[in-house]
Amino acid sequence: MTSFTGKVAVVTGAGSGIGRALALELARRGARIAASDVDTEGLAGTAEQVRALGAEIHSATLNVTDRDAVLGYADDVRAHFGVVHQVYNNAGISGDGLCVLDNDFEVYDRVLGVNLFGVINGTKAFLPHLIASGDGHVVNISSLNGYLGQPTLSAYCASKFGVRGFTESLRTEMLAGRHPVRVTTVHPGGVKTNIASNAAIAEQNGIEPTAAQRRRSDIYNQKLLRMPAATAATVILDGVAAGSPRIRVGRDAKTVDLFVRLFPKLYPRVVARVERRVFGA
Numbered sequence: 001m002t003s004f005t006g007k008v009a010v011v012t013g014a015g016s017g018i019g020r021a022l023a024l025e026l027a028r029r030g031a032r033i034a035a036s037d038v039d040t041e042g043l044a045g046t047a048e049q050v051r052a053l054g055a056e057i058h059s060a061t062l063n064v065t066d067r068d069a070v071l072g073y074a075d076d077v078r079a080h081f082g083v084v085h086q087v088y089n090n091a092g093i094s095g096d097g098l099c100v101l102d103n104d105f106e107v108y109d110r111v112l113g114v115n116l117f118g119v120i121n122g123t124k125a126f127l128p129h130l131i132a133s134g135d136g137h138v139v140n141i142s143s144l145n146g147y148l149g150q151p152t153l154s155a156y157c158a159s160k161f162g163v164r165g166f167t168e169s170l171r172t173e174m175l176a177g178r179h180p181v182r183v184t185t186v187h188p189g190g191v192k193t194n195i196a197s198n199a200a201i202a203e204q205n206g207i208e209p210t211a212a213q214r215r216r217s218d219i220y221n222q223k224l225l226r227m228p229a230a231t232a233a234t235v236i237l238d239g240v241a242a243g244s245p246r247i248r249v250g251r252d253a254k255t256v257d258l259f260v261r262l263f264p265k266l267y268p269r270v271v272a273r274v275e276r277r278v279f280g281a
């Protein structure tokens with residue numbers, strides 16, 4: 001069992017949703033937290049709640065797509081605590097909502113930049129420190145879209161399949177090299193957070209969301225994102241404590257995983273039928 005007491009745990013995207021819930025649950029379990037987010041205000045809220053639990057927190061505004069900043073941040077965290085044991089590469093965006101025919105290339109750059117390269121940046125920056133700790137753990141957040149392709153989510157799915165491939169490769173390397181670092185991929189199903197608010201995200205980027213994008217994010221928020229973020233964090237940390245290489249969060253994530261593995265050729269037809277029924281595409 002991995003313990004959390006006294007461990008230094010890094011959480012990216014800690015200003016909201018699953019990242020904030022992870023920081024709080026890590027604090028409850030006795031870890032020292034390094035929390036970061038591009039959203040300074042959200043991060044300040046997390047820091048306040050972590051301190052209220054009596055835990056130690058180092059917080060920093062950080063954009064995970066800024067590779068030099070992530071490398072400098074890893075050194076800062078190591079200098080601050082003297083050691084780093086665990087990194088949770090969690091920061092992510094949904095960001096598309098259009099089909100491949102209509103998506104701009106810029107959407108792929110943006111979504112893959114945060115969701116895939118953000119994870120690669122965080123992993124590479126912290127890996128030497130995790131190895132040096134003698135008891136390291138990399139936890140990378142993918143999605144059920146790390147094994148299920150879906151219409152109008154091609155950038156998101158590409159990024160999350162990518163996180164899975166990157167993380168599973170890293171795991172084989174740590175095992176082959178007998179490095180003291182466990183490696184876990186997390187596949188959440190629907191968790192009640194801000195992730196699907198495509199409209200809001202698009203507006204932040206100066207892009208006017210279409211009516212179809214707004215309708216899609218409403219359906220996600222009302223029907224599909226059900227599990228409280230605190231429950232997701234508990235499932236993730238129980239899996240990390242047990243040393244699980246692959247954590248599926250929620251019954252939806254487990255059902256989809258089984259379905260895709262049992263019917264790899266059939267599943268796209270079923271997904272297309274559900275898409276037409278639910279979203280009227």
Ligand SMILES: NC(=O)c1ccc[n+]([C@@H]2O[C@H](COP(=O)([O-])OP(=O)(O)OC[C@H]3O[C@@H](n4cnc5c(N)ncnc54)[C@H](O)[C@@H]3O)[C@@H](O)[C@H]2O)c1
Nearest residue numbers: 013016017018038063064091092143188190191193194195
């Ligand atoms: N909520 C779900 O249903 C669900 C399902 C599967 C996977 N996930 C994954 O879980 C992770 C957390 O998402 P969430 O649901 O908590 O969403 P969220 O929007 O509530 O939180 C994401 C956080 O990441 C931060 N962020 C975005 N871009 C960033 C950047 N460039 N640098 C640093 N921080 C950045 C945001 O400011 C935000 O605080 C994401 O990787 C997401 O893809 C979520």
